[in-house]
Amino acid sequence: MKLRSLVFVLLAVSTAAFAQFPSRAITILVPIPPGGAPDIAARVIGQKLSENIGQPVVIENRVGANGNIANDLVAKAAPDGYTLGLLADSQITINPHLYKMPIDTLRDLTPVTPVAVNQFVLTVNPSLPVRTFPEFIEYARKANPPLAYASGGNGSQHHLTMEMLKQRTGINLLHVPYKGGAPAATATVAGDTMAMWSGSSNAPQIKAGRLRPLAVSGAKRSAQYPELPTIGEFYPGFENSIWLGLFGPANIPENVLTKLRSELRRVLESPDVKAKLNAAGGLDPYVASPEEFAALIQRDYAKYAKVVKDIGIKLD
Numbered sequence: 001m002k003l004r005s006l007v008f009v010l011l012a013v014s015t016a017a018f019a020q021f022p023s024r025a026i027t028i029l030v031p032i033p034p035g036g037a038p039d040i041a042a043r044v045i046g047q048k049l050s051e052n053i054g055q056p057v058v059i060e061n062r063v064g065a066n067g068n069i070a071n072d073l074v075a076k077a078a079p080d081g082y083t084l085g086l087l088a089d090s091q092i093t094i095n096p097h098l099y100k101m102p103i104d105t106l107r108d109l110t111p112v113t114p115v116a117v118n119q120f121v122l123t124v125n126p127s128l129p130v131r132t133f134p135e136f137i138e139y140a141r142k143a144n145p146p147l148a149y150a151s152g153g154n155g156s157q158h159h160l161t162m163e164m165l166k167q168r169t170g171i172n173l174l175h176v177p178y179k180g181g182a183p184a185a186t187a188t189v190a191g192d193t194m195a196m197w198s199g200s201s202n203a204p205q206i207k208a209g210r211l212r213p214l215a216v217s218g219a220k221r222s223a224q225y226p227e228l229p230t231i232g233e234f235y236p237g238f239e240n241s242i243w244l245g246l247f248g249p250a251n252i253p254e255n256v257l258t259k260l261r262s263e264l265r266r267v268l269e270s271p272d273v274k275a276k277l278n279a280a281g282g283l284d285p286y287v288a289s290p291e292e293f294a295a296l297i298q299r300d301y302a303k304y305a306k307v308v309k310d311i312g313i314k315l316d
Contacts, residue, residue, distance in 0.1 A: 021080075021081055021255075021256045021259050021260075022053055022055045022081065022082065022259075023055070024055060024082065025055055025056040025057065025058055025082070026046075026049070026053075026055065026056075026057050026058070026081070026082050026083075026084065027057075027058045027059075027060055027082065027083050027084070028042045028045075028046055028057060028058070028059050028060070028084050028085070028086050028246070029060050029061075029062045029070045029073055029074055029083070029084070029085045029086070030042045030059060030060065030061050030062070030070065030085075030086050031061075031062060031063065031066075031067035031069070031070035031071070031085070031087060031088070031091060032061065032063060032067070032152065032179070032180035032181065032182070033061055033063055033179060033180045033182055033183065034061055034182070035180075035181075035182035035201050036152070036180045036181040036182050036199065036201050037088070037116075037118065037181065037199045037200045037201050037242075037244065037280075037283060038086050038087065038088055038244055039059070039061065039201075040200065040201055040277075040280045040283070041086060041115050041116050041244050041277065041280075041283060042059050042086040043059055044273060044276045044277055044280065045086070045115060045246075045264070045267055045268070045273065046058075046059050048267045048270055048272070048273050049263060049264065049267050052263060052266060052267060053263055063179055063180065064179070065099070066090075066091070066095060066099070066153040066154055066155050066156060067087060067088065067090065067091035067095060067153075068091070068095060068099060068101060068102060070085050070087065070091070071085065071087065071091055071092075071095070071101075071102070071103055071105060071109070072102040072103055073085070074087075074109060074247055074248065074249060075102075075103040075108040075109055075249050075250070076103075076249065077248075077249050078249070079110075079248065079249045079250060079251040079252045079253070080252070080253075080256065081248060081252055081253075081256040081257070081259075081260055083248065083249070084112060084246050084247065084248050084260075085109075085246070085247050085248075086115065086244060086245075086246055087244070087245060087246075087247050088156075088157065088242065088243075088244055089157065089242055089243045089244070089245070089300055090155065090156050090157045090160070090242075091105070092105045092106075092109070092245070092247070092297060092300075092301075093105075093297060093300040093301040093303075093304050094155055094156075094157070094160060094304045094308070095155055096301070097304055097305050097308040097309075098154070098155040098308060098313065099155065106297070106298075106301065107250065108249070108250050109247045109248070109249065109250065110247060110248045110249060110250055110251075110252050110257065111245060111247055111290065111293050111294055111297060112245070112246040112247060112248055112257065112260055112261060112264065113245065113246050113260075113261055113264045113265065113268070113287075113288070113290075113293065114243055114244070114245045114286040114287075114288050114293050114296070115243075115244045115245055115246055115264075115268065115285070115286060116243065116244045116277055116283040116284060116285055116286050117241060117242065117243045117244075117283070117284050117286045118199060118200050118241070118242050118243075118282055118283050118284065119216050119217045119218030119222060119240075119241045119242065120157070120158070120161055120197035120198060120199060120216065120217040120218075120240070120242065121197070121198045121199075121202070121206065121213045121214075121215070121216050121217075121222070121225060121228065122136070122165075122195070122197060122198075122213070122214045122215045122216070122217070122231070123188065123195065123196055123197075123198040123202065123205075123206060123211040123212060123213050123214065124136060124188075124194055124195045124211070124212050124214060125188055125189065125191050125193075125194050125195070125211070125212070126209060126210070126211070126212045127191060128147075128194050128195070128212070130212075130214070131212070131214075132214060133214045133215040133229060133231070133234060134234065136195070136214055137169050137171060140169075140171040140172070140173060140195075141170070141171050141172075143172075145174070146172045146173050146174045147173050147174065147194045147195060148173070148174040148175075148176050148192075148193040148194055148195075149162055149173045149174065149175060149176065149193055149194065149195040149196055150176050150177075150178055150184035150185070150187045150188050150192075150193040150195075150196040151175060151176070151177050151178065151184055151196065151197075152177075152178060152179075152180050152181040152184050152199075153177050153178065153179060153180065154177045155313070156177075156181075157197070157240070157242050158181060158184065158196060158197045158199075159175060159177065159313075160240070160304070160307065160308075160311075160313070161197050161217055161240045162175070162195075162196075162197060163175075163311050163313055164238070164240060164307065164311065165231065165238070167310075167311055168231075168235050168238055169235065173195070176192075176193050181198070181199045181201055181202065182201060184196050185198060185201070185202045185205055185211065188211060189205055189210045189211060196211075197217065198211060198213070199242070200280055200282050200283045201280070203224070203280070203282060213225060213228055214228070215228055215229050215230065215231050215234075216228050216229075216230050216231070217230070217231060217238075217239065217240045217241065218230060218239060218240075218241045219232065219239040219241070222282065223282070224278075224282040225282075243286060243296070244283075244286075245293065246264065248260075261290065265287060268285040268286070268287050269285070269287060273285060
């Protein structure tokens with residue numbers, strides 16, 4: 001009887017502790033250096049979440065292995081809701097097809113909620129004598145040696161989208177990977193590389209004229225750059241958009257997960273969060289049910305397995 005009573009007491013204490021969630025700081029791991037889209041989104045969301053729950057939200061940049069270091073740290077954290085990762089789709093649905101992964105991203109991570117969606121902008125260094133997308137393709141076809149393009153890392157969306165473009169158009173480009181979109185943009189602005197797919201964090205560079213925009217990667221024209229054509233207007237069916245999401249380790253207690261999702265939905269539906277994400281470069285909050293998010297992950301996982309195989313990407 002005493003043992004049974006002790007078990008009931010421990011269960012009651014545990015339940016009470018979870019019911020009080022969150023009672024201390026939440027840490028959000030970001031897989032890229034400061035300045036990129038996941039980092040921007042994490043800081044905007046983290047600030048609002050902290051205000052709402054009355055607890056600190058700490059952002060930690062854990063860079064390396066194209067996001068696999070952050071993936072691994074999140075997966076191996078205590079499943080208590082206090083350690084999350086703000087991860088890009090590439091880390092969840094592309095990396096497993098390119099790397100020998102330390103974890104299984106579908107099994108060892110809990111999808112908490114999608115956070116934001118965006119599309120890429122094809123940009124070039126302004127010294128390149130092209131002003132339209134067709135001019136870029138024609139120039140790249142003739143370039144010898146091939147034009148160098150920057151990406152946010154081997155197997156990143158920047159990399160995969162450009163390889164898709166190369167395959168579709170028949171151009172040849174030299175891939176130069178960097179550790180995140182921000183250093184890739186710095187290299188392209190400096191002229192070390194000539195082209196890149198720019199994300200939301202590069203909007204100031206585009207606005208200032210340090211990067212010249214030519215086209216967008218999404219299925220529809222961008223509200224931020226309505227004058228830019230989609231690649232699909234020239235090559236029907238070409239489309240590649242990006243999403244960001246918050247993930248935790250597997251086996252987070254259901255009541256903690258429910259509380260997290262509820263608070264994060266409140267954050268994402270906040271008008272000031274939407275305004276800040278838009279101002280940061282065109283990120284749009286992405287609100288979806290857990291079932292819809294899970295279906296998106298499964299769809300993209302299968303999609304990129306085929307893309308990687310078809311393109312035959314070889315990591316440098």
